[in-house]
Amino acid sequence: MFATTQWSVVLTAGRGDIPQAQDALEKLCRTYWYPLYAYVRRRGYSPADAEDLTQEFFAWLLERKWLGKADPQRGRFRSFLLTSISNFLANEWDKARTQKRGGGKVISLERDEAENRLTWQPLSYCIPESSFTPEQSFEWRWALTLLDQVMGRLSVEFEQEGKKELFDALKPxxxxxSSTQPYATLATKLGMTEGAIKVTVHRLRQRYRQLLRExxxxxVAAPEEVEEELRYLFAVLTRR
Amino acid sequence: MEAHPVCPICGTPIVPGAPQGMCPECLLRAGFETKSGHKSTDGKSASVPMAAEEVATFFPQLEIMELAGQGGMGAVYKVREREPNRIAALKFLFPEKQASPQFAERFEREARMLAALTHPHIVTVYDFGKVNKRCYLLMEYVDGLTLRQLFRARKLSPRETLEIVPRLCEALQYAHEQGVVHRDIKPENILLDKNGRVKVADFGIAKMLNLPGNLTLTGSMDVVGTPLYMAPEQIENPQVVDCRADIYSLGVVFYEMLTGELPLGKFLPPSQKIEIDPRLDEVVIHALEKEPDRRYQQAGQMKTDVETILQTMRQREESRARTGPAPAARTARPAALVAEAQAAAARVALPPKPARRRSQASRSFGITIAIAAGVIVVFTVLLLAAFHLLRSK
Structure with missing residues (x-):
């Protein structure tokens, strides 16, 4: 089902100059920058420092010097990122600052939006993140980001078929x-038969599950790890 | 005060940046199911309900009609008992929720207490036990709506709220007298059948499953409840709560019924949000006192206060009916009512900003009902008719 994965492309490419590997890594960084940013902020850095640091980290990551080091089995991108950023903060950050790479923005970080999301805590006892360690916070945000990607892709697919309204109505x-309107009500509203609604919802769920696994x-490094990672992410989201 | 959208499934607040405004936890849970929607992908993750056919193999005495709902703790099936011949709700807990060695003992003890509760406003437990290492409860099947679902169909009038709350107080008072604290009063656990009868579901289930205690366990997957309705002392020290915790939760539900919002942070008294008898503020705020000692000490006291206000309201309506044209009662014209309920349902079906929608229908483990598609409108109408009957009495 998943012959290769972005992360496995990066890993197997090693330090060789393979454009696909670089593209894959950049794409992964663009997608998952926010959990990293949240992690750095939770470690106590100011918003400006956190942005700077995250950019430097990505620059370091994209140089892929780390790939030359022994261990070919790097595991999952999620845990790799967390270990790497932690090491980076401990060892590389000062170096990077003194060297003043001057790489500027490696990827686009929407800092204001990121800050808004971080500071939203009207119910600190309901939202688990406030009691999380920086590592748990990273994982929690990671799971959210991943789901956001999946739902975003699902939404785009419907939009491309001119069915945005249908998607918005059926996504609950x-x-x-029973989390939404009864199918009969939805059917009336959308001008479809109840049977057609059921079929569409069934397909929507199937596609969602497929995209989630993709x-x-x-x-992850190998397709066999998908289900285990899915369970891990569920545990992350239900963590209190 | 800003209204926080909550997940219709698990009741937790939805965080900003949640994928498409949906609860991430429930969304990911939905990702586990296979095409049939009933089985886990590998059998290891048991937090997905069994197919009705599979459940049937464990209960020869029951006809498993359908999966009626599921939640974090287990699944609910609509079943038909062969002897006596009646419809019931079967709650089947997920096995991993029963891993602790103390669970079996606690389950047995609590279930026995629940089965002893007999009250018109409490969902009856018929039977309980264990099959295939899974605990189950066989309960009264309530054909109707949860309060959460009713919220979604439309806002309740203050009058309707005042008809419902005293019955909830009665149920609580009775249970408290039997030594049972509910511990998880919330709109998902309050049911209204199609005759307008109020029923409280899942008494003591929270204790049976040791839920509040687990809220603080890092990494625990046992959490299904929401602290939104919990008394402050229950959040801080869940092991020592008494009946006053239920009274607080009822206060939250009461506030939500009146205003459509939760009393979070520094909230306004209900009369500043809607037009109601200002004496109701006192009742609600008294129930919502942070200190248990300052709160109503008994649900029965709260019932008396609410009924006094309800009585005044009835008298005013009667005198208005005598002196002027009849009030535009919602029950006066059934056809108009149907139209109203349908319109309300349609408004929710396609909200302008689904991501920020606040009150939605809910399905939770605590719900012992199954609702066929489309009946929401009919039930709402029936419910209103019941209120009308009550009023005319």
Missing amino acids: CLLGE EIAGT
Whole structure:
């Protein structure tokens, strides 16, 4: 089902100058910058420093010098990132600062938006993140980002078929019929038969599950790890 | 005060940046199911319900009609008992929720207490036990709506709220007298059948499953509840709560019924949000006192206060009916009512900003009902008719 994954492309390419590997890594960084940023902020850095640091980290990452080091089995991109950023903060950050690479923005970080999301804590006892360690915070944001990617892709697919409204109306059905309007009501509203709604929802769920696994596959070293990673992410989200 | 959208499935607040405004936890859970929607992908993750056919193999005495709902703790099936011949709700807990050695003992003890509760406003437990290492409860099947679902169909009028709350107080008072604290009063656990009867579901289930205690366990996957309705002392020290914790939760539900919002942070008294008898502020705020000692000490006291206000309201309506044209009662014209309920349902079906939608229908483990598609409108109408009957009495 998933012959290769983005992360496995990066790993197998090693330090060789393979454009696909670089593209894959850049794409992964663009997608998952926010959990890293949140992690750095949770470690106590100011927003400006956190942005700077995240950019430097990506620059370091994209140089791929780390790939030359022994261990070919790097595991999952998620845990690799967390270990790497932690080491980077401990060892590389000062070096990077003194060298003043001057790489500027490696990827686009929407800092204001990131800050908004970080500071939203109206119910500190309801939102688990406030009691999380920086590492747990990273994982929690990671899971959210991954789901956001999946839902974004699903939404785009419907939009491309001119069915944005249908997607918006039916997406709550992903969680089950009773989380939304009864199918009969939806059918009336959308001018479809109840049977057609059921079929569409069924396909929506199937596609969602497929995209979810594809997205996860992009971040693990081998396809066999997808289900285990899925379970791990579930545990992350239910963590209190 | 800003209203926080909550997940219709698990009731937790939805964080900004949540994928498409949906609860990430429930969304990911939905990702586990296979095409049939009933089995885990590998059998290891048991937090997905069994197919009805599979459940049937464990219960020869029951006809498993359908999967009626699921939540973090288990699944609910609509079943038909062969002897006596009646419809019931079967709650089947996920096996990993029963891993602790103390669980079996606690389950047995609590289930026995629940089965002893007999009250018109409490969902009856018929039977309980264990099959295939899974605990189950066989309960009264309530054909109707949860309060959460009713919220979604439309906002309740203050009058309707005042008809419901005293019944909830009665149920709580009775259970508290039997030594049972509910511990998880929330709109998902309050049911209204199609005759307008109020029923509280899942008494003591939270204790049975040791839920509040687990809220603080890092990495625990046992959490299904929401602290939104919990009393402050229950959040801080869940092991020692008494009946006053239920009274606080009822206060939260009461506030939400009146205003459509949760009393979070520094909240306004209900009368500053809607037009109601200002005496209701006192009742609600008294129930919501942070200190248990300052709160109502008994649900029965709260019932008396609410009923006094309800009585005044009834008298005013009667005198208005005598002196002027009849009030534009919602039940006066059934056809108009149907139109109203349908319109309300349609408004929710396609909200302008689905990502920020606040009150939605809910399905949770605690719900013992199954609702056929489309009946929401009919039930709402029936419910209103029931209120009308009550009023005319």
